[in-house]
Amino acid sequence: MSETLQTADVATSDADLLDQTAVALRAAGTALRERFGEVVRYETREEMMHALADNDGAALDVLRPRLTSLRPEAGWVEDELAGGALPDGEWWVVDPAEGNVNHLHALPEWAVTATLVRDNQPVLTVVHLPLTGETYTALAGAGAHLDGRPLRVSSTADLGLGIVATSQARPDEDEAVVQRVGSSITAMLFDALVVRTSVPATLHLVNVAAGRIDAFWQFAGARADLLPGALLVTEAGGRISDAEGRPWTPQSESFLAVAPGIHAGAVATLSR
Incomplete structure (x- = not known):
C-alpha cells in the first residue's frame, strides 16, 4: 500500500474515531447534567474531595468503557492534574468533569473533555458542554468545529x-x-x-x-x-x-x- 493511501486510511479512521468519541462524551455529559442543580455543601477539604470524586466517577463509568472499546490498546491517564510528556504510543487524556468545583457550586462553567494523544501529539479532541449541548471538536490537520461549524480565531491585531x-x-x-x-x-x-x-x-x-x-x-x-x-x-x-x-x-x-x-x-x- 502506498504512503498516500496509508495516510488517507489513518485520517479516515481518526475522523470516525472523533465522531464516536463525541457520542461517548455526550453520554457522559448526560450523567453529569442529571447530578447538577443544587449547591453541594461541604465543611472540610475531605468532604469536598469526596464530592468531586463522585462526579468524576459518574462520568468515568460512562466514558472509560466506551473509549477503551474504541482504542483498546491506548493507555489511560489516571491523574487529570498530571503534566509532562507521556510514554510513546496512544493515550486517552480525559477530564470527566472539567470545572468540577463549579459543578458542585451550581455554576454553569463545566465540561467533559477527552483528547487522544499519539506519540505525545494530540490527534483529536472533544469538549462537550452538557448544559448548552454544544460540542467542540478538533482533528489534527482537519480544523476545529462547533457542532459541525468551522471555528476561526479572531482577527484582532491590537x-x-x-x-x-x-x-x-x-x-x-x-x-x-x-x-x-x-x-x-x-x-x-x-x-x-x-x-x-x-x-x-x-x-x-x-x-x-x-x-x-x-x-x-x-x-x-x-x-x-x-x-x-x-x-x-x-x-x-x-x-x-x-x-x-x-x-x-x-x-x-x-x-x-x-x-x-x-x-x-x-x-x-x-x-x-
Whole structure:
C-alpha cells in the first residue's frame, strides 16, 4: 500500500474515531447534567474531595468503557492534574468533569473533555458542554468545529482592543507561581481591553478558538486542561506558545493561546 493511501486510511479512521468519541462524551455529559442543580455543601477539604470524586466517577463509568472499546490498546491517564510528556504510543487524556468545583457550586462553567494523544501529539479532541449541548471538536490537520461549524480565531491585531483571560492551574499552587499569576494579571490590566479570570481553562480556550476572546494564558497547568484547547486553537488558526513566545510542550512552565495578530504583544506583556 502506498504512503498516500496509508495516510488517507489513518485520517479516515481518526475522523470516525472523533465522531464516536463525541457520542461517548455526550453520554457522559448526560450523567453529569442529571447530578447538577443544587449547591453541594461541604465543611472540610475531605468532604469536598469526596464530592468531586463522585462526579468524576459518574462520568468515568460512562466514558472509560466506551473509549477503551474504541482504542483498546491506548493507555489511560489516571491523574487529570498530571503534566509532562507521556510514554510513546496512544493515550486517552480525559477530564470527566472539567470545572468540577463549579459543578458542585451550581455554576454553569463545566465540561467533559477527552483528547487522544499519539506519540505525545494530540490527534483529536472533544469538549462537550452538557448544559448548552454544544460540542467542540478538533482533528489534527482537519480544523476545529462547533457542532459541525468551522471555528476561526479572531482577527484582532491590537492587544489594547483585546479581551484576554487566565485561569488558576490548581489549588495550593506554589507561591512563586501564584506571584507570577498576579503580576501577569496586573500587566494585562494595563495593556488589554478586558481581563477575565476564572476556571476552568478549557472554557476560555474554546472561546479563543471561536474568536470570542483574543488570548488565554496560564502558568503551570496539567495536560488535561491544556491539550484539548491547544488543539482546538491551533486548528482554528491560532498561535500556541509559552508565555515567552517559545514552542509549547506539556513540560513547559507557561502556556499562551492567542490570535496571531496579538501574539507578539501578549508575549511582551507577559514577559515583563
